[in-house]
Amino acid sequence: MTSIRVPKQKMLGAAVALALSGLALPGIVFAQGVNKNCPEESVYYNPSNGEDIIVPKGFKVEPFITGLNFPTDIAFVGNKGNFKVYVLESGTGLPGKCNNRVGYGGDATGFAANNPFTPDILVFDDDGHRIGGPIGKSTATGGGFQPDGPAIGLAFEHNFQGGTLYATDSNQGVRGAPGSGNNTSRISRVDLAGNTVSTLIHGLPTGDHPTEQILVKDGWLYWSQGSATNSGVTGHDNGGGGNQHEIACQQITLSMNTWKAVSDGHVSTGYSNHGKPRPGATIPAFEDATSKGMCTGAILRAKISNPQNTIEPVAWGFRNPYGIRFSPGDHPLKGQLMYSENGEDERGARPTNNTPDRLGVARQNPDGTPEWHGWPDRFGFLDASQSVFNPKGSGADDDPSLAGQPVKRVLAFFPQQPVAPLALEPADVAAVGLDFVPDSFVGGVVKKNGVLVAREGDFGFSQANGTPEAGHDVELVNFTKTDDPSELRLSRFAFNCRQGEQTWDPDGTPRCNGETEQAFAARMRGINRPTTIRFGPDGAAYLVDYGAVRDPGGSDPDSGVVNRTVPPPQGNLPLVQIPGTGVIWKITRVSGGHGHDDD
Numbered sequence: 001m002t003s004i005r006v007p008k009q010k011m012l013g014a015a016v017a018l019a020l021s022g023l024a025l026p027g028i029v030f031a032q033g034v035n036k037n038c039p040e041e042s043v044y045y046n047p048s049n050g051e052d053i054i055v056p057k058g059f060k061v062e063p064f065i066t067g068l069n070f071p072t073d074i075a076f077v078g079n080k081g082n083f084k085v086y087v088l089e090s091g092t093g094l095p096g097k098c099n100n101r102v103g104y105g106g107d108a109t110g111f112a113a114n115n116p117f118t119p120d121i122l123v124f125d126d127d128g129h130r131i132g133g134p135i136g137k138s139t140a141t142g143g144g145f146q147p148d149g150p151a152i153g154l155a156f157e158h159n160f161q162g163g164t165l166y167a168t169d170s171n172q173g174v175r176g177a178p179g180s181g182n183n184t185s186r187i188s189r190v191d192l193a194g195n196t197v198s199t200l201i202h203g204l205p206t207g208d209h210p211t212e213q214i215l216v217k218d219g220w221l222y223w224s225q226g227s228a229t230n231s232g233v234t235g236h237d238n239g240g241g242g243n244q245h246e247i248a249c250q251q252i253t254l255s256m257n258t259w260k261a262v263s264d265g266h267v268s269t270g271y272s273n274h275g276k277p278r279p280g281a282t283i284p285a286f287e288d289a290t291s292k293g294m295c296t297g298a299i300l301r302a303k304i305s306n307p308q309n310t311i312e313p314v315a316w317g318f319r320n321p322y323g324i325r326f327s328p329g330d331h332p333l334k335g336q337l338m339y340s341e342n343g344e345d346e347r348g349a350r351p352t353n354n355t356p357d358r359l360g361v362a363r364q365n366p367d368g369t370p371e372w373h374g375w376p377d378r379f380g381f382l383d384a385s386q387s388v389f390n391p392k393g394s395g396a397d398d399d400p401s402l403a404g405q406p407v408k409r410v411l412a413f414f415p416q417q418p419v420a421p422l423a424l425e426p427a428d429v430a431a432v433g434l435d436f437v438p439d440s441f442v443g444g445v446v447k448k449n450g451v452l453v454a455r456e457g458d459f460g461f462s463q464a465n466g467t468p469e470a471g472h473d474v475e476l477v478n479f480t481k482t483d484d485p486s487e488l489r490l491s492r493f494a495f496n497c498r499q500g501e502q503t504w505d506p507d508g509t510p511r512c513n514g515e516t517e518q519a520f521a522a523r524m525r526g527i528n529r530p531t532t533i534r535f536g537p538d539g540a541a542y543l544v545d546y547g548a549v550r551d552p553g554g555s556d557p558d559s560g561v562v563n564r565t566v567p568p569p570q571g572n573l574p575l576v577q578i579p580g581t582g583v584i585w586k587i588t589r590v591s592g593g594h595g596h597d598d599d
Contacts, residue, residue, distance in 0.1 A: 033581040038098035043520040052524035057508030058444040068582030069116035073154040091119035091149030094575040116579035119151035153214035170210035185211035203290030227297035232376030234274040235349030241274035249295035249316035253412040261398040270410030315362035317373035332485040340431040347396035357425035374418035428458035433532020440539035451477040454530040472518040496526035520548040547581030
């Protein structure tokens with residue numbers, strides 16, 4: 001690779017030069033990513049040429065854009081030879097005292113044009129050079145995206161042909177610090193010429209997970225709407241109990257089970273406000289929603305012609321259905337909507353352990369009602385009460401005595417027969433955005449009808465999901481039969497592995513003879529937290545990497561700026577965002593080689 005198509009980063013002297021070369025420098029920490037709200041929160045950041053990312057034989061990976069602030073989505077306009085790239089930067093999106101727009105870098109109001117903790121859109125050409133933006137930057141008068149974020153979804157009406165640009169955002173801030181962010185998610189129209197953001201749908205639920213990815217098809221807006229809680233019951237992990245409760249898409253009946261928070265004695269039930277138990281109650285559809293058709297843990301849609309008044313659920317019974325993408329018509333899924341779903345964590349009022357992420361298909365029933373996929377009482381194929389899901393005990397649990405106990409049911413009975421997913425993912429892998437492989441990308445281990453899935457990785461609430469730990473990577477899903485969408489083969493496609501430890505199976509599948517951790521923690525030139533993947537007009541896969549995030553699991557113990565043995569203050573947790581560490585990675589099909597352009 002002759003050059004990196006990004007602005008040059010400032011060098012920090014001889015120590016940085018050695019770090020960039022991949023050489024260890026004993027006693028010195030290379031830290032290029034810093035959170036100015038908490039200067040002690042600095043991380044290794046060096047994408048370089050992506051030398052420590054391994055991909056299958058016949059493919060190569062390289063950095064396309066670096067130095068971004070928490071990118072979450074990407075959209076393209078144009079053709080193979082000439083296109084523009086629109087990158088959505090999400091702003092504040094994770095809980096932690098360091099993740100605050102107000103006061104950042106001396107910005108007393110939190111509305112400076114260069115504040116990394118407010119959302120915006122940046123525009124690049126097809127060589128990765130910035131040519132526009134920021135668009136939609138939050139203003140003190142209420143313009144632009146909502147200031148406390150996160151902005152997550154971005155989509156053009158006619159895909160590569162452009163048209164109206166749609167986005168999702170919220171004022172969730174640090175997961176709705178007591179109730180302040182409830183019902184703030186929205187669908188917006190972005191006027192690129194006028195640099196304005198106008199609301200199409202307002203008042204969408206905003207609890208633990210806000211409105212996320214968005215698509216446009218046949219005059220409808222489709223979006224993923226996350227759950228308001230971790231596993232159905234509003235707990236102290238949900239804005240201190242102030243977040244809104246789950247909203248059902250159909251009438252349900254609650255079980256007689258209750259959950260108690262030991263610290264204050266508050267008792268709660270599912271689909272209810274914290275501390276306001278309703279055991280055995282019948283709960284109507286869309287209870288406390290700001291508009292009919294709004295509910296949580298669902299994939300929703302609305303007509304572009306009248307969006308606020310035509311909202312309806314496509315499917316529900318999900319925990320966090322983040323990634324959504326329609327399959328091609330000639331795919332085994334026959335144009336259906338594929339989703340990726342994040343499983344539950346060990347935290348809050350109803351803690352769980354070892355729950356899988358899921359991949360599946362979302363549809364409406366023949367009568368127009370939404371399918372139900374089993375949540376919160378089914379985790380994938382299994383009932384929530386199965387012993388494999390028993391919590392092990394965590395400081396994030398509201399009731400430590402639940403450790404080792406079966407997870408109790410939220411519902412008295414199922415509202416309809418649940419639909420099973422197509423496949424299960426490892427626990428805490430955080431399967432997020434996905435896209436269908438174009439024919440030009442097919443070759444080697446990538447088969448026709450394949451899908452690439454970005455997997456953000458865990459946030460340290462549970463133990464590692466295996467050795468090597470899955471996540472912080474891209475997964476390949478091959479549909480192996482044209483007439484049977486239920487037969488899949490899953491394998492890791494792109495993941496971190498030190499260059500000297502990379503190897504390949506005879507068929508070109510990548511393997512690693514060492515560590516496969518996220519880049520900043522292992523000081524690799526690679527991926528941190530991929531949030532989505534999209535194929536561009538040129539047939540390349542563009543992986544959106546949110547950047548470095550420190551978590552309570554101690555993923556980066558060598559974090560002190562001066563002394564590696566000093567960890568960051570626990571008061572900065574649970575999560576710390578590091579501005580300027582986001583990357584767009586480009587993965588292309590090549591005729592041969594071991595995954596890198598080393599010209």
